Amino acid sequence: MRKIIISIVLIYSTLAAADNNVVRTSSDIYKKCMKCHGAKGEIEALGVSKKISSMKENEIEKALKGYKMGVRNVYNFGGLMKGQVLSLSDDEIKKLAEYISKLK
DSSP: OHHHHHHHHHHHHHHHHHHHTOOOOHHHHHHHHHHHHOTTSOSOGGGTSOOGGGSOHHHHHHHHHHHHHTOOOGGGOHHHHHHHHTTOOHHHHHHHHHHHHTOO
């Protein structure tokens, strides 16, 4: 029984480590954003936010990092947006900002 438990733990650990090494493309990450912001960033999220397609790359990156750190709460979306970006690395945020800034 102990060997089975150890084997299960090792398998789970290996799978978890493999999952952490998955490289997500910016377009894959943006799919989660499309629900509120539209395919081209053309929608005012929940009818009140700024259209992200009108933002510059550095503005987007700064906003996303602010949400991730919990210091940004524009339109009372701080908690919602923090949940959306918390799992993104700084590099993914940078690449996502670049991707969004090129949507037209």
